[in-house]
Amino acid sequence: MSTTTIAGRQIEVNEEGFLTDPTVWDEQLGAELARLIGIELTEPHWAIVRFLREDYAVQGETATLRRVHTQTGTPMKELFTLFPGKPAKKMSYVAGLPKPKGCV
Numbered sequence: 001m002s003t004t005t006i007a008g009r010q011i012e013v014n015e016e017g018f019l020t021d022p023t024v025w026d027e028q029l030g031a032e033l034a035r036l037i038g039i040e041l042t043e044p045h046w047a048i049v050r051f052l053r054e055d056y057a058v059q060g061e062t063a064t065l066r067r068v069h070t071q072t073g074t075p076m077k078e079l080f081t082l083f084p085g086k087p088a089k090k091m092s093y094v095a096g097l098p099k100p101k102g103c104v
Contacts, residue, residue: 007032009024022096022097030049033093056095
């Protein structure tokens with residue numbers, strides 16, 4: 001673990017830059033995390049991020065891409081458009097959550 005400064009705050013992150021404590025996350029931090037990976041959050045982005053946060057609170061683990069797709073009704077293609085490249089990894093990063101299981 002290491003500490004980095006994000007949005008003017010000292011935040012502990014793992015070796016991949018993911019927050020080690022999801023409880024320190026807030027929407028300001030989420031917006032800054034998105035900016036760091038080149039994403040400007042719009043309402044569709046926020047809907048996914050909020051779903052992930054709520055689902056994590058209930059399930060105790062980060063939702064997979066398939067779960068986000070099925071639970072939110074968001075087409076898979078749209079998830080790849082909103083979070084290009086590796087959407088599951090990017091969504092969880094912005095939401096301040098661990099990578100989903102099986103995510104490389």
